Amino acid sequence: MKAAIRHLVRNRRRSLLTLLAVLCPVFALVVMFGFASANLSDMFDTVTRVDTGHLQIRHVDTRAAGSATALMQDPSPAIEALAGIDGIEWHTVRLDLPALASAGDRSRTVLIQGVVPEEIDPISSTRSLIVAGTYLTSDSPGVVIGKELADLLRVGVGDDLVLLGAHPETGVGVLRVPVVGIVDAPIAEMGRSVVQAPLALTRQLARSATAATAVVVRVAGVTGPWDSDRIDAVAAKLRAVLPADYVVLDWRDLVPQVDVFLRILNPALLIVAAIFFGLGALVVLNTVYLSVMERTRELGLILSLGASRGRVMRSILSEAGILAGVGAVGGALGGVGLVWIVEALGGIPLPAEYSAFAKAVGINSVLHLRVDAPQVLLAAAAMAVVAVLAAWVPALRASNLEPVEAMRYVE
Amino acid sequence: MSNSPLIRTIDLRKAYETEAVTTPALCGVDLDLHEKEFTAIAGPSGSGKSTLLHLLGGLDRPTSGEILLEGRPLSGLSKDQLARLRMTSIGFVFQAYNLIPVLTVLENTAFVLELQGVARAERIERARRILGELGIEKYADQFPNRISGGEQQRVAVARAVVSEPSIVLADEPTANLDSAASLELIDLMRRLNEGKGATFLFATHDARLLDRVSRVVTLVDGRISTDEVRDSA
Ligand SMILES: Nc1ncnc2c1ncn2[C@@H]1O[C@H](COP(=O)(O)OP(=O)(O)O)[C@@H](O)[C@H]1O
Ligand SMILES: [Mg+2]
Numbered sequence: 001m002k003a004a005i006r007h008l009v010r011n012r013r014r015s016l017l018t019l020l021a022v023l024c025p026v027f028a029l030v031v032m033f034g035f036a037s038a039n040l041s042d043m044f045d046t047v048t049r050v051d052t053g054h055l056q057i058r059h060v061d062t063r064a065a066g067s068a069t070a071l072m073q074d075p076s077p078a079i080e081a082l083a084g085i086d087g088i089e090w091h092t093v094r095l096d097l098p099a100l101a102s103a104g105d106r107s108r109t110v111l112i113q114g115v116v117p118e119e120i121d122p123i124s125s126t127r128s129l130i131v132a133g134t135y136l137t138s139d140s141p142g143v144v145i146g147k148e149l150a151d152l153l154r155v156g157v158g159d160d161l162v163l164l165g166a167h168p169e170t171g172v173g174v175l176r177v178p179v180v181g182i183v184d185a186p187i188a189e190m191g192r193s194v195v196q197a198p199l200a201l202t203r204q205l206a207r208s209a210t211a212a213t214a215v216v217v218r219v220a221g222v223t224g225p226w227d228s229d230r231i232d233a234v235a236a237k238l239r240a241v242l243p244a245d246y247v248v249l250d251w252r253d254l255v256p257q258v259d260v261f262l263r264i265l266n267p268a269l270l271i272v273a274a275i276f277f278g279l280g281a282l283v284v285l286n287t288v289y290l291s292v293m294e295r296t297r298e299l300g301l302i303l304s305l306g307a308s309r310g311r312v313m314r315s316i317l318s319e320a321g322i323l324a325g326v327g328a329v330g331g332a333l334g335g336v337g338l339v340w341i342v343e344a345l346g347g348i349p350l351p352a353e354y355s356a357f358a359k360a361v362g363i364n365s366v367l368h369l370r371v372d373a374p375q376v377l378l379a380a381a382a383m384a385v386v387a388v389l390a391a392w393v394p395a396l397r398a399s400n401l402e403p404v405e406a407m408r409y410v411e
Numbered sequence: 412m413s414n415s416p417l418i419r420t421i422d423l424r425k426a427y428e429t430e431a432v433t434t435p436a437l438c439g440v441d442l443d444l445h446e447k448e449f450t451a452i453a454g455p456s457g458s459g460k461s462t463l464l465h466l467l468g469g470l471d472r473p474t475s476g477e478i479l480l481e482g483r484p485l486s487g488l489s490k491d492q493l494a495r496l497r498m499t500s501i502g503f504v505f506q507a508y509n510l511i512p513v514l515t516v517l518e519n520t521a522f523v524l525e526l527q528g529v530a531r532a533e534r535i536e537r538a539r540r541i542l543g544e545l546g547i548e549k550y551a552d553q554f555p556n557r558i559s560g561g562e563q564q565r566v567a568v569a570r571a572v573v574s575e576p577s578i579v580l581a582d583e584p585t586a587n588l589d590s591a592a593s594l595e596l597i598d599l600m601r602r603l604n605e606g607k608g609a610t611f612l613f614a615t616h617d618a619r620l621l622d623r624v625s626r627v628v629t630l631v632d633g634r635i636s637t638d639e640v641r642d643s644a
Contacts, residue, residue, distance in 0.1 A: 003513050003514060003518075006513040006514075010513060297508050298508075298511055298512065301505070301508065301511065302511065302522075303494065304470055304497065304503055304505075305497065305498065305503060305523055305526065305570075306494050306495065306496070306497035306498025306499070306501075307494070307526055308491060308494055309490075309491065309494070311526070404465055404470050407505065407508065
């Protein structure tokens with residue numbers, strides 16, 4: 001051990017290089033993972049909070065309703081089922097109705113989200129996104145629309161919209177309602193096509209006093225897709241108690257883009273990690289190999305004096321192990337430190353030209369980093385192990401030197 | 412000398428094969444070495460002295476013939492068994508580069524004891540004692556590159572004898588030393604031989620050193636040409 005450290009100190013440059021070969025990949029991976037998981041969490045949260053919830057209970061689509069969601073004439077069995085299940089943060093009834101929104105000579109197809117305004121806050125953050133006017137209340141008729149839609153239809157707060165609701169199961173209904181508020185939706189497509197209205201008003205359009213399309217559920221304790229176990233558990237319980245003509249959709253059905261992103265992201269991160277590990281391993285292999293070459297005569301002497309091959313291997317591996325350990329811990333601490341500093345400073349704001357893109361895909365215009373302890377530990381441990389395995393190659397060579405030849409070796 | 416020899420070689424041969432050429436280095440050596448002997452192997456450069464020491468020390472294998480160490484043949488031993496044998500039974504002093512640069516004189520001296528698994532306190536104590544006996548205790552905490560070549564060789568002798576091996580094999584230990592330092596080193600080995608009864612076999616082509624030894628085996632072209640016992644020293 002003492003000899004190992006002295007060897008490392010004797011050739012500081014090479015030791016530093018070996019150390020960096022372990023430290024840099026770990027550091028980069030911690031930051032990269034941190035970046036990916038923060039943005040994934042952000043995207044997941046945005047979509048589930050503003051729009052879909054974690055789970056939705058819907059009615060089985062018996063009439064091939066096309067693009068419209070199947071209606072349930074009465075959502076009360078779903079609500080009763082929810083009452084008996086733990087782990088639910090909040091739920092609310094929603095009626096989504098395709099409609100044509102017109103103002104003057106301009107019109108656009110939209111999706112009316114009929115919501116219970118008083119219930120929606122824990123699930124949806126729409127209220128906080130209001131940029132003009134006010135949010136909905138149950139007793140006053142009026143709708144909230146996205147900024148983008150307001151621009152398309154050239155309407156502002158106080159202007160009337162004509163809504164032509166059409167559902168294959170209910171036929172057509174027409175209403176004239178004022179715009180009471182305008183929201184800056186986190187996703188541009190949502191801002192163009194979503195109109196929020198009180199549930200009662202939407203039911204009028206659907207010509208049914210009890211109709212709903214979904215009971216939207218938010219599961220307690222979910223911070224990102226990695227908590228999907230909790231969601232799945234609640235979904236399973238619901239499926240077990242609901243009547244057969246109800247279905248439970250989870251976030252994978254509701255937010256397929258997050259699921260797709262996850263499916264691409266994890267392999268992509270793994271490939272990047274493998275490349276980093278491979279590069280780190282190559283550098284370690286190289287530096288340890290050089291150190292073995294340089295010490296050929298010393299190794300020959302040690303073998304001549306009767307050191308076992310195992311001892312020679314252990315001495316080379318312990319040197320590599322010390323550097324790998326220090327490098328891995330250093331890289332992890334460095335990465336976590338950077339994440340911590342970035343978060344303490346409030347994240348990295350995206351340049352203006354990217355914020356439209358960020359909005360389009362549903363991520364914040366401030367990029368955040370997130371430390372995932374198991375990921376950090378895994379990255380650090382895996383790199384340290386890979387480094388020691390890489391050192392195995394030169395260590396094996398060292399232990400198989402012929403003592404007499406090795407002692408005669410000249411650099 | 413009818414008691415059984417410490418080392419016996421029987422028709423020992425070694426030929427080095429390199430690509431096309433085969434170099435015969437030892438051509439049938441029969442040699443008995445006894446405990447407490449202080450023997451020099453003399454002979455011109457290329458006569459096979461190093462080769463013989465390497466074979467006797469289990470650092471290399473003969474092409475044919477046999478070596479018996481304390482009656483046990485070396486030919487059947489595996490690579491790892493030979494390493495163990497070197498660690499337990501042989502002390503080595505090489506011509507140069509004897510010491511491990513990252514270890515102090517004391518740690519170098521104790522190195523073989525460490526390989527043998529001797530407890531730390533004991534090996535430090537034994538290493539200090541032998542350094543004291545050889546008058547180089549003051550260098551105990553120095554690193555090898557801070558002491559002279561003669562001192563380094565003395566440390567190498569200290570390391571070779573500290574574990575009390577069956578025999579110390581020294582391959583031209585004085586080759587890189589001036590004549591005063593050479594004589595000092597041989598005298599020191601001789602004192603260890605007489606005082607502690609350590610058995611030495613060393614190769615040299617320096618005729619002046621031969622006055623100090625009790626037996627001189629001369630190799631010429633891989634064969635023993637003379638083997639004389641002297642009562643000098
Ligand atoms: N590794 C080797 N490969 C080929 N030939 C060798 C090797 N070692 C020694 N020899 C040859 O064997 C002969 C004896 O060498 P050596 O034992 O080193 O003699 P000495 O130590 O007496 O100078 C010489 O001819 C030398 O060139
Ligand atoms: Mg020689």
